Amino acid sequence: MSTEYTEKTARRDAAEPLDLxxxxxxxxxxxxxxxxxxxxxxxxxxxxxxxxxxxxxxxxxxxxxxxxxNRYIEYGSGLRSVSLGHAHPRVTEAVRRELDRGSNFVRPSVVELDAAERFLATVPTAEMVKFAKNGSDATTAAVRLARAATGRTRVALCADHPFFSVDDWFIATTPMSAGIPTDTDRLTVTFPYGDLAATETLLDRYPGEIACLILEPATHSEPPPGYLAGLRELADRHGCVLVFDEMITGLRWSEAGAQGLYGVTPDLSTFGKALGNGFAVSALAGRRELMERGGLRHSDERVFLLSTTHGAETHSLAAAMAVLTTYTEEGxxxxxxxxxxxxxxxxxxxxxxxxxxxxxxxxxxxxxxxxxxxxxxxxxxxxxxxxxxxxxxxxxxxxxxxxxxxxxxxxxxxxxxxxxxxxxxxxxxxxxxxxxxxxxxxxxxxxxxxxxx
The missing domain is CATH 3.90.1150.10 (Aspartate Aminotransferase, domain 1)
Structure with missing residues (x-):
């Protein structure tokens, strides 16, 4: 069967039965x-x-x-990734400019430098950034970095948030855990959103064992007053890393994400979705002291942080820069x-x-x-x-x-x-x-x- 498209209607009449x-x-x-x-x-x-x-x-x-x-008005485009609309001219033009210049090289492109500077100027609460292609890679890198920095193995994630990664540390906690070793989920524990007392109880139950608290800083409801700041204090007091998953909140809450809106700085944060307006780009960002553990300018044990062949494709990074510029200049x-x-x-x-x-x-x-x-x-x-x-x-x-x-x-x-x-x-x-x-x-x-x- 041909999948050729043939337009037959500008907008459906709801009285007509829909047949596809x-x-x-x-x-x-x-x-x-x-x-x-x-x-x-x-x-x-x-x-x-x-x-x-x-x-x-x-x-x-x-x-x-x-x-x-059939034509549809579409919501949740690209699972929330296409926030400017499909084929946005500013984004597609930025991508088009890079396509004839090559997309991937044996050494970093200057576009990687430009994109990092643009991102960190937009999200000033972060000091370093590393780009990837999807959110799972970024969140898993954050977890690995937290474990390496703290020497701890347990991960505490917010139980009220639906998705963090395709990797075992998260999927082991879902009903689709087939194929994952049965003892994997014991290293992941959960805490409820908005309840500082319950989170502190969890940290006390596993003293010196929890590497990080990872959560979406906001979702279907606003964070209770003082909640994010309270998490910041708990993480500091218990010596664990605070990670904000800003895949959804990034740009949609503010240009600098939820951390920019609520004024609470995590140790690490992950961005994606709206960042590329449909092009494949994500980011892990955070404090230099932590991020540099995945680099070359330190004397600690090396962390294999993010190393992806296509993580810095020039056209996707050009799309991200165009998105960031459009958000800031056009409100x-x-x-x-x-x-x-x-x-x-x-x-x-x-x-x-x-x-x-x-x-x-x-x-x-x-x-x-x-x-x-x-x-x-x-x-x-x-x-x-x-x-x-x-x-x-x-x-x-x-x-x-x-x-x-x-x-x-x-x-x-x-x-x-x-x-x-x-x-x-x-x-x-x-x-x-x-x-x-x-x-x-x-x-x-x-x-x-x-x-x-």
């Missing part, structure tokens, strides 16, 4: 060739209603088109918050008008909105999520979350709110019937982390 024959056929081919049918589990077709997982042809700005010619973070606030207010109003505001919950910082779907007993429900996603897709909205990009227009927001209102009307009918099954048309969507396929 080309996408269905492409999904079958994807599963035949790629385990899971996607290169990221969160992009799997099991995350979408059955037979309604679009395969994307291309994107522009805040819109994407599938193989069947992108503020725009993301303005768009998110308008969208959240409209969704809540639409849900309230249909009487489902206790069941469709929008939460998170305005630049990083997510939603929860609750059943008639106020319990999280994959069935109601499926119903909601089906109606959004029918209305031309692709929204596994409501995470905005700066490319969204007022018309896009208005259309999204209309699609949400339509979905909420069906949601209400299902609640009244106490059974969403008639509106599912197939199996419910599934959680990413589960022990069986």
């Amino acid at each position: 024959p080309r996408s269905r056929a492409a999904n079958e081919r994807l599963h035949a060739l790629i385990p899971g049918g996607a290169h990221t589990y969160a992009k799997g077709d099991d995350q979408y209603p059955e037979h309604l997982a679009p395969v994307i042809s291309h994107g522009s700005g805040a819109h994407v088109w599938d193989l069947d010619g 992108i973070t503020a725009r993301l918050h303005d768009l998110g606030e308008r969208l959240a207010a409209g969704i809540r109003e639409a849900a309230a008008a249909m009487g489902v505001d206790d069941h469709l919950i929008v939460r998170g910082r305005a630049s990083n909105l997510v939603f929860a779907t609750l059943d008639e007993h106020q319990r999280p429900s994959q069935e109601y999520r499926t119903l909601f996603l089906r109606r959004l897709l029918a209305g031309g909205v692709l929204a596994p979350s409501f995470v905005v990009s700066s490319a969204l227009t007022d018309d896009d927001i208005d259309h999204t709110i209309e699609a949400v209102a339509d979905a909420c009307a069906v949601y209400r009918k299902a609640l009244d019937a106490t059974d969403p099954t008639p509106w599912l048309s197939g199996r419910p969507v599934k959680p990413v982390f589960r022990s069986r396929a």
Whole structure:
């Protein structure tokens, strides 16, 4: 089957049944060739209603088109990585300039120097930076560095945050731990977000054993007053390294990340996602004393920190510099918050008008909105999520979350709110019937982390 794209509609009419024959056929081919049918589990077709997982042809700005010619307003683009919109001209032009100059050499390119200077000027709480291609490499490097610097083996991670790395130290703690030695997870312990007393109890339970505390500095809620500063004090007092995973908060919270917004400096931090606007680039940054342990100018035992063949591809670093410049010069973070606030207010109003505001919950910082779907007993429900996603897709909205990009227009927001209102009307009918099954048309969507396929 050809996967050639043919546009057939500018925007779907929600009254029409959504049929995706080309996408269905492409999904079958994807599963035949790629385990899971996607290169990221969160992009799997099991995350979408059955037979309604679009395969994307291309994107522009805040819109994407599938193989069947349907256009969607897209949220959470690239799993939050495309915050400026697809094919942003400033970014693509910066990349294009490097493509004819070579992308990878046997020695560092001057672009590596330029990118490091630009990053550290934007995130002044860090003193050194090393680039990589994905977030897992950066967080695992932070953990290795913390273990080397402290001589300790245990890692304490925040149990309320969903993902840190594909590597064993984290995946061993999830239901998908197959293939990982059974004793690996004993070296990883957890603490709850926002609870300093519980974290101190954990540190006291393992005196002199915990190398680092690693967490996202903020997620669906603001950190309690004094919480991050309290973690800083606990880490100092117990001699462990404080690591902020800023994959999501970096740039979206402020140009300098959550650490810049809240005024608490971690020992190490990791950035990615928005940093490249879809191009593969991540960063480990932090205090010189720690970072230099992975370098050549010290007398301690060497740490194999990050060493990646493609970590400093010139076009990806050029993309990162263009993103950082665009954020600082065009006030992108503020725009993301303005768009998110308008969208959240409209969704809540639409849900309230249909009487489902206790069941469709929008939460998170305005630049990083997510939603929860609750059943008639106020319990999280994959069935109601499926119903909601089906109606959004029918209305031309692709929204596994409501995470905005700066490319969204007022018309896009208005259309999204209309699609949400339509979905909420069906949601209400299902609640009244106490059974969403008639509106599912197939199996419910599934959680990413589960022990069986």
